[in-house]
Amino acid sequence: MAIANESHQEEKNMHEHHGAGRYWLIWGVLLVLTVVTVVTGRMHLPSFGLLLALVIATVKGTLVALYFMHLSEHRGANRIVFGVSIVFVVLMLAIPMADLGTRFRGANPPGSQYSDLQPPDIGTGAQRGRFGGGLRPHQTKDTPETPEPGHH
Amino acid sequence: MQSSAHTADGTANVPRLAEHFASLEVQNHAARLGMWLFLATEILLFAGLFVCYGCYRFLFPEAWAAGSRSLDLTMGTVNTIVLITSSLTAALAVHYAKEGKNKMVGVMFALTLVMALGFLVIKYFEYAHKFHIGTLPGRYYFYEGMQMPGITLYFTVYFCSTALHALHVVIGMTVLAVAMVRAFKKKDFGPNNYTMVELGSMYWHLVDLVWIFLFPMLYLV
Amino acid sequence: MTPSSSLDTAGAAPHDEHHDHHPSYLVDGTTIKSWLLTVDHKRIGVMFLFFILLFFLVGGIFALLLRVELLTPGPTIMDAMTYNRTFTLHGLVMIFLFMIPAIPAVFGNFMLPLMLGAKDVAFPRLNLASFYIYLTGAVFMLWGMLNGGLDTGWTFYTPYSTHTTTTVAPVMFGAFIIGFSSIATGINFIVTCHTMRAPGITWFKMPLFVWAIYATSCIQVLATPVIGLLTVLVAVENLFSFGMFDPARGGDPVLFQHLFWFYSHPAVYIMVLPAFGVMSEVVSTYSRKNIFGYRAVAYSSLGIAFVGFFAWGHHMFVSGQSTFDAGVFGVLTMLVGVFTAIKVFNWVGTVYKGAVEFSTPFAYFCGFLFFTVFGGMTGIALGTVSLDVPWHDTYFVVAHFHFIMVGATIMAFLASLHYWFPKMFGKTYHEGWGLVSAALIILGFNATFIPQFLVGNNGMPRRYYDYPERFQALNVASTAGASLLAFGFLIIAFYLTYALVFGEASGKNPWRSKGYEWVSESPPPTHNFVGPQVTFPEEPHFYVDPKKAEVPDAV
Numbered sequence: 002m003a004i005a006n007e008s009h010q011e012e013k014n015m016h017e018h019h020g021a022g023r024y025w026l027i028w029g030v031l032l033v034l035t036v037v038t039v040v041t042g043r044m045h046l047p048s049f050g051l052l053l054a055l056v057i058a059t060v061k062g063t064l065v066a067l068y069f070m071h072l073s074e075h076r077g078a079n080r081i082v083f084g085v086s087i088v089f090v091v092l093m094l095a096i097p098m099a100d101l102g103t104r105f106r107g108a109n110p111p112g113s114q115y116s117d118l119q120p121p122d123i124g125t126g127a128q129r130g131r132f133g134g135g136l137r138p139h140q141t142k143d144t145p146e147t148p149e150p151g152h153h
Numbered sequence: 154m155q156s157s158a159h160t161a162d163g164t165a166n167v168p169r170l171a172e173h174f175a176s177l178e179v180q181n182h183a184a185r186l187g188m189w190l191f192l193a194t195e196i197l198l199f200a201g202l203f204v205c206y207g208c209y210r211f212l213f214p215e216a217w218a219a220g221s222r223s224l225d226l227t228m229g230t231v232n233t234i235v236l237i238t239s240s241l242t243a244a245l246a247v248h249y250a251k252e253g254k255n256k257m258v259g260v261m262f263a264l265t266l267v268m269a270l271g272f273l274v275i276k277y278f279e280y281a282h283k284f285h286i287g288t289l290p291g292r293y294y295f296y297e298g299m300q301m302p303g304i305t306l307y308f309t310v311y312f313c314s315t316a317l318h319a320l321h322v323v324i325g326m327t328v329l330a331v332a333m334v335r336a337f338k339k340k341d342f343g344p345n346n347y348t349m350v351e352l353g354s355m356y357w358h359l360v361d362l363v364w365i366f367l368f369p370m371l372y373l374v
Numbered sequence: 375m376t377p378s379s380s381l382d383t384a385g386a387a388p389h390d391e392h393h394d395h396h397p398s399y400l401v402d403g404t405t406i407k408s409w410l411l412t413v414d415h416k417r418i419g420v421m422f423l424f425f426i427l428l429f430f431l432v433g434g435i436f437a438l439l440l441r442v443e444l445l446t447p448g449p450t451i452m453d454a455m456t457y458n459r460t461f462t463l464h465g466l467v468m469i470f471l472f473m474i475p476a477i478p479a480v481f482g483n484f485m486l487p488l489m490l491g492a493k494d495v496a497f498p499r500l501n502l503a504s505f506y507i508y509l510t511g512a513v514f515m516l517w518g519m520l521n522g523g524l525d526t527g528w529t530f531y532t533p534y535s536t537h538t539t540t541t542v543a544p545v546m547f548g549a550f551i552i553g554f555s556s557i558a559t560g561i562n563f564i565v566t567c568h569t570m571r572a573p574g575i576t577w578f579k580m581p582l583f584v585w586a587i588y589a590t591s592c593i594q595v596l597a598t599p600v601i602g603l604l605t606v607l608v609a610v611e612n613l614f615s616f617g618m619f620d621p622a623r624g625g626d627p628v629l630f631q632h633l634f635w636f637y638s639h640p641a642v643y644i645m646v647l648p649a650f651g652v653m654s655e656v657v658s659t660y661s662r663k664n665i666f667g668y669r670a671v672a673y674s675s676l677g678i679a680f681v682g683f684f685a686w687g688h689h690m691f692v693s694g695q696s697t698f699d700a701g702v703f704g705v706l707t708m709l710v711g712v713f714t715a716i717k718v719f720n721w722v723g724t725v726y727k728g729a730v731e732f733s734t735p736f737a738y739f740c741g742f743l744f745f746t747v748f749g750g751m752t753g754i755a756l757g758t759v760s761l762d763v764p765w766h767d768t769y770f771v772v773a774h775f776h777f778i779m780v781g782a783t784i785m786a787f788l789a790s791l792h793y794w795f796p797k798m799f800g801k802t803y804h805e806g807w808g809l810v811s812a813a814l815i816i817l818g819f820n821a822t823f824i825p826q827f828l829v830g831n832n833g834m835p836r837r838y839y840d841y842p843e844r845f846q847a848l849n850v851a852s853t854a855g856a857s858l859l860a861f862g863f864l865i866i867a868f869y870l871t872y873a874l875v876f877g878e879a880s881g882k883n884p885w886r887s888k889g890y891e892w893v894s895e896s897p898p899p900t901h902n903f904v905g906p907q908v909t910f911p912e913e914p915h916f917y918v919d920p921k922k923a924e925v926p927d928a929v
Contacts, residue, residue: 042226082193104696201633309616
């Protein structure tokens with residue numbers, strides 16, 4: 002019975018069968034990359050630390066997707082679905098962050114690096130605590146990071 | 154995922170073709186594409202938290218640095234290795250399912266489950282420590298060692314994302330447990346009938362994939 | 375009503391003689407269980423139809439209560455708090471329980487397999503699950519509404535939604551569950567389009583309704599998870615104060631709005647794209663012409679789905695979002711207008727020199743075309759930052775999105791209800807009453823929302839139960855229009871119910887449409903097609919040119 006061509010192609014792609022060796026190889030690479038990211042992360046590299054960590058994570062993620070999840074053997078829709086979802090993740094990340102970076106400073110959350118305002122004092126009692134913490138009654142406001150409320 | 158018509162006869166392991174599909178190829182293709190779409194929704198689900206992470210890290214870099222240093226890197230690293238290894242065994246399960254070695258499929262899934270459990274146990278100890286010292290989200294935060302703007306947000310993001318991830322670990326374990334029982338009991342996986350193993354394992358890889366990103370984001374930077 | 379013309383299809387011929395052996399899906403199993411546990415896409419579609427109409431009624435009653443309250447300044451029938459709850463519930467019911475699933479879950483479910491020559495959707499059990507998930511979510515939502523209600527507006531903006539004492543958590547949880555239903559439907563339809571097409575139906579032979587549903591499903595799959603996460607965060611926030619969006623703890627409420635509109639702006643296209651798809655079918659059928667510019671219409675569906683994701687910030691021009699982002703979003707918003715205009719021109723091009731049969735669905739098409747253009751153009755105006763700032767949160771915005779939501783989506787819902795009524799139930803309704811109610815609804819709609827444009831432009835803000843004396847005339851006009859609208863809906867309810875019970879049998883293809891869905895019987899048997907594989911016509915809606923043919927299809 003005739004069917005949509007996509008399914009034939011899909012079936013053909015999926016019938017490739019490899020030895021188990023490649024999984025072990027990928028696993029080894031993933032472990033090495035984990036060690037690399039931990040070691041470089043420990044160094045607390047100043048500016049490109051985050052970038053490096055994310056690049057390593059992306060490489061690891063790509064390996065998992067391509068070989069463990071067999072995306073390398075897929076064609077067509079399956080790949081597009083995965084690719085498109087990543088595109089939208091990036092979009093969703095980029096626009097709010099661009100917003101925070103370019104916003105009128107007064108509209109950013111007080112106390113953040115893009116704001117000139119002091120963080121607000123959010124009261125006493127159960128909600129006591131300068132930065133939103135503190136169910137403990139002995140929590141005080143005289144920790145060094147805590148300026149006097151209402152001044153700047 | 155359709156149940157099999159023949160069970161445990163070793164040779165004719167062909168899944169039942171649902172009435173509305175033209176052929177088995179189409180049925181498998183549909184299941185796989187459906188799974189990819191579902192995984193895309195999972196990625197977008199976690200992406201929401203990644204956006205919160207990214208924005209607040211951008212706003213409060215110092216709190217983020219302090220927060221990530223306060224986490225236990227050793228436990229995090231061990232957990233990463235455990236999860237990556239469990240992903241390997243899940244991938245191997247698919248490999249053996251294609252060859253019809255049902256016993257190995259079951260064993261591999263059992264190993265995966267053991268490691269998943271190990272992951273959760275380690276996570277439990279990490280959580281317990283945080284509950285003890287008070288690095289908790291929002292108004293529950295009472296740790297005096299770190300007081301700076303945005304520090305409670307770090308732990309809000311930490312707890313929300315790790316809890317959501319842990320929930321996915323539990324769901325993944327359920328799926329894999331079902332596949333494992335079937336591999337041991339019905340023994341009907343084979344070259345033409347491994348869709349269930351494949352899809353379950355794909356879900357597990359996604360759980361791994363999310364952790365691969367969460368780990369450096371939370372523990373390292 | 376004449377039976378289908380012989381040009382219709384060769385493949386349909388063989389099963390005429392076996393017709394008696396294959397009862398229609400409506401009578402194939404009459405027990406309650408056979409309905410509740412069915413995996414037949416058609417029965418699931420009909421069950422969805424029932425509940426969606428029910429929730430449309432609920433949302434409509436809320437709308438009428440709002441209009442009655444706004445009849446006079448000051449308290450008319452309710453106090454301010456009740457009013458806040460009422461407009462919130464109106465929004466929530468209409469959006470989550472009616473508009474989002476309306477066309478995809480009912481008509482998409484019913485027509486997609488028929489249009490693709492498939493026996494069912496790809497995952498029938500998932501389809502049934504999606505129905506019950508929808509009901510479960512609806513129960514949570516209604517429970518929350520009855521036990522305290524919600525007064526945040528349907529947008530549940532933080533920080534108010536995390537502090538209000540009304541029942542945020544159950545309603546959010548309900549919305550979260552309904553999200554799963556939406557995702558399940560979306561996945562199902564995408565996979566169906568990819569794998570279930572009959573031989574010969576290539577991508578560019580799919581009916582345009584299928585294209586629209588496909589694009590809608592893509593949005594559902596990509597956007598819904600984000601709102602799912604967000605509803606959970608808000609519920610958690612409301613119950614436990616984690617401070618994720620709490621400015622007192624460094625959180626950013628504007629970030630909440632970014633995430634919220636990342637779903638909720640594309641959700642507008644979840645509501646309106648299927649409407650565009652329906653109209654592409656209707657306009658072909660009743661103009662007796664193939665659609666003008668098929669590929670352009672198909673691509674523009676995908677185009678709207680895509681650029682719809684890049685426009686969300688235009689809801690946030692006055693929220694504290696950066697002017698840079700606002701400018702970017704303002705420009706990207708215009709792109710939606712480009713793709714919508716492609717569709718509008720192609721519809722007009724289809725009607726041009728067609729042999730138009732002015733039936734009820736076509737009347738709705740005319741209303742739809744006007745409302746879409748009018749609503750779309752005001753949308754372009756609102757997408758302009760400098761214009762949006764004074765109009766923001768006034769009745770101008772309310773009128774604008776009702777022109778799209780009601781003017782486009784509900785017109786299309788009614789058009790499809792009439793156009794596919796014979797397909798779904800095999801009965802005909804009274805054409806005269808259909809036209810009368812269409813006229814009432816289109817008039818009533820204009821009378822309701824055009825005054826709202828005016829009153830909004832004069833500065834009346836939305837979401838207030840009170841207003842100054844000088845706005846009263848326009849508000850009375852709007853309430854009068856809403857009553858007319860409600861009367862129109864009542865007439866439809868009566869004659870369609872009558873037709874369902876006492877209507878004449880419609881025959882296989884009462885409209886002599888060449889759409890693919892009419893290849894099967896009306897109503898179709900359980901597995902849609904019996905006998906050998908059906909061959910479909912060259913392309914959907916391939917009509918003989920009325921001007922050239924010696925014996926035209928058109929009359």
